[in-house]
Amino acid sequence: MLHSEQGDAHISPSGQVPIFLIGMMGAGKTTIGRGLARSLGREFLDLDHEIEARCGVSIPTIFDIEGEAGFRRRETQVLEEVTLRRAVVLATGGGAVVAPENQALLRARGIVLYLKAGSDELFRRVAKDKNRPMLLTANPKARIVELLRQREPIYEQLADYTVETGHGSIHTVLDAVARLLKEHAQRGENI
Ligand SMILES: Nc1ncnc2c1ncn2[C@@H]1O[C@H](COP(=O)(O)OP(=O)(O)O)[C@@H](O)[C@H]1O
Ligand SMILES: O=C(O)C1=C[C@@H](OP(=O)(O)O)[C@@H](O)[C@H](O)C1
Ligand SMILES: [Mg+2]
Numbered sequence: 001m002l003h004s005e006q007g008d009a010h011i012s013p014s015g016q017v018p019i020f021l022i023g024m025m026g027a028g029k030t031t032i033g034r035g036l037a038r039s040l041g042r043e044f045l046d047l048d049h050e051i052e053a054r055c056g057v058s059i060p061t062i063f064d065i066e067g068e069a070g071f072r073r074r075e076t077q078v079l080e081e082v083t084l085r086r087a088v089v090l091a092t093g094g095g096a097v098v099a100p101e102n103q104a105l106l107r108a109r110g111i112v113l114y115l116k117a118g119s120d121e122l123f124r125r126v127a128k129d130k131n132r133p134m135l136l137t138a139n140p141k142a143r144i145v146e147l148l149r150q151r152e153p154i155y156e157q158l159a160d161y162t163v164e165t166g167h168g169s170i171h172t173v174l175d176a177v178a179r180l181l182k183e184h185a186q187r188g189e190n191i
Pocket of ligand 2: 023024025026029030048059092093094095096131132133134
């Protein structure tokens with residue numbers, strides 16, 4: 001259900017509301033978000049890319065210079081801005097749901113899709129990726145397990161819909177998301 005924060009302030013005249021993808025690193029938010037936007041004919045934004053564009057440096061560089069706390073401040077600022085865009089599909093970063101103010105923005109401003117996968121598959125997908133500074137630890141698999149344990153209740157609680165992405169192909173996941181959104185629209189809800 002869409003919870004409006006100022007009446008229907010974030011619903012455009014054509015009834016479109018933003019679609020937000022949440023979930024762990026490697027769940028497929030960026031990949032599925034891009035495909036979903038293409039199939040809906042919508043603008044695609046990736047929160048990490050938007051942060052990088054505004055800062056002029058990469059996410060790992062932001063972590064190097066400002067630490068996670070600095071990155072999270074920037075993440076909230078950019079989230080506040082981009083969630084106001086109406087006809088957008090927004091892939092968030094895995095940790096964007098942790099700050100309570102971010103949770104409020106996502107809940108109030110759009111449809112939240114949780115892309116869900118287990119820790120083994122998440123690890124397989126991101127193990128060789130050097131662009132995820134949260135995993136620069138001695139035991140990245142244990143880090144994923146711990147982050148998933150902390151974040152799963154938040155993902156579950158924020159989600160309007162949950163889609164399993166750990167088993168099927170990208171195509172299968174896109175089909176499942178399209179079906180959910182079609183059913184959502186058939187119930188008379190804005191998408
Ligand atoms: N079923 C699937 N759904 C989404 N991504 C998948 C799937 N299978 C494999 N992948 C791969 O997982 C990797 C991580 O995806 P990415 O979109 O970067 O995730 P996130 O943005 O959630 O961290 C990509 O290389 C993507 O191709
Ligand atoms: O889980 C996290 O805390 C993070 C996930 C990343 O995004 P993806 O989930 O797209 O990898 C990125 O925002 C940053 O490295 C922190
Ligand atoms: Mg991503």
